[in-house]
Amino acid sequence: MGTALAFHPSLYTPRVPQNLLEEVQEIEDPLEPTPERIEAGRKIFFGKGECVTCHSKNGKGVRIPGHSSRDFTNSKWQDLRADGELMWILKNGSPGTGMPIRVGRVITEEEGWEVIQFIRTFNGKTEK
Numbered sequence: 001m002g003t004a005l006a007f008h009p010s011l012y013t014p015r016v017p018q019n020l021l022e023e024v025q026e027i028e029d030p031l032e033p034t035p036e037r038i039e040a041g042r043k044i045f046f047g048k049g050e051c052v053t054c055h056s057k058n059g060k061g062v063r064i065p066g067h068s069s070r071d072f073t074n075s076k077w078q079d080l081r082a083d084g085e086l087m088w089i090l091k092n093g094s095p096g097t098g099m100p101i102r103v104g105r106v107i108t109e110e111e112g113w114e115v116i117q118f119i120r121t122f123n124g125k126t127e128k
Contacts, residue, residue, distance in 0.1 A: 011071075011074070011077060012077060012080055014081075014085060015085070015088075015089055015094045015095070015097075016085050016088050016089075020088070021085075024082070024084045024085055024087075025084055025085060026082075026084060027082070027083065027084025027087060027088075028083060029083045029087075029113050029116060029117065031113045031114070033117050033120075037113075037114045037117055038114070038117045038118050038121060040111070040114045041111075041114035041115045041116070041117050041118030041119070042121075044107055044111050044115050045115055045118050045119070048106060048107065049102060049106060049107050050106070051115065054069040055069050055072060056069070058073070058122075059071070059072035059073050059119070060072070060073050064098065067096065067098065070099075072119050072122040073122045073123060075123055078122075078123040083113075083116055086119065087103070087109075087112055087116065090102045090103040090107075090115070090116075091104060091109075091112070102115075
């Protein structure tokens, strides 16, 4: 019996299409991380971005049938995923999962970068 996990053979498999991956990995957060931006990202995560619904208040993700939400506290995942990849997911959703498009529909690109800065705090990654 197959599940959505079969679409992504590993938690560490990039969600960005292979033909775009190298280019997307080179995209850096254009905003300098500051306590104010991280706080803005936290408010979006818990508010209009609705991130908390699937990723939970502690960032560990909610267990759902088929494909559990991303665990932002996973150090290996944090080390592997570039900020540009996270922005690509916010702009395009994540095929094979329940992750919807956020940037351009619910939040702005600047707010997306702020959310990424907040997501990095689940692993202590707030510096460039």
